[in-house]
Amino acid sequence: MDVLSYKTVSANKATAKKEWVVIDAEDQTLGRLASEVAKMIKGKHKTNYTPHIDCGDNVIVINAEKIRLTGKKWNNRVHFRHTGYPGGQRFVTPRQMMEKAPRSVFENAVKGMLPKNRLGRALFGNLHVYAGTEHPHVAQQPKEVKL
Template sequence: MKFTQMAKANEIERDWIVVDATDKVFGRIITEVATLLRGKHKPSYTPHVDCGDNVIIINASKAKFTGAKIEDKNYYTHSGYFGSTKTHKMSEMLEKNPEKLYKLATRGMLPKTKLGKEMLKKLKVYAGSEHPHTAQIKG
């Protein structure tokens, strides 16, 4: 009889994957990254174990946006106090802090649990083409 093998946390090998965002559509990048962070591209995928890879996004500020999202889309924050809702335009977030924009979008595609938070910690975003993780990347 054959049984499905469940991956254990100590048996998982994590790779470092570099994604170049230059002239790619923002949403397509995020779905690809969410799949890599979850580990769904691996044959040993197990839903209750973090078996994804570490992902580095370079040239984050050079991604393309379809439609009028760049001007029209807003992100909202609320501290819990009355009247404390703040609005941030997507274009401003892309200029000031693209890392936060990419992490917010990716977080929406990951599980809303402790496991999802652990997966999101493996995402590194850089606006330029330089990153400090060259030692981790194989060949």
């Protein structure tokens, strides 16, 4: 007779059930939506979540240019990067980022919420962000998710 009435299930690459999901970002708040997307990419919403395995879903985000920031964050928030050369600090606001590449604002928000290691870089490949309503992943038959 079994002493335990349950067994711990750990997913691996072969048993992970990865799905394709479409999320509409129109009129959604950036941080709230990015945290939900990061959870889905990592797989934390699944019962067989395993921290060291890529068991999350592939997420397609459409209408990324219609994302919303509260308050004065469009002009007052500053994103920082460094070129690697002396004096190579570069600063940019979300408004400037949106003008140059509309999807980069959302991608940076999600990337900051993923682990900073090999797995995090692999998980980031499961995120597909598009500025408009069209995406080239129709063959994967993604299901629409309302958040």
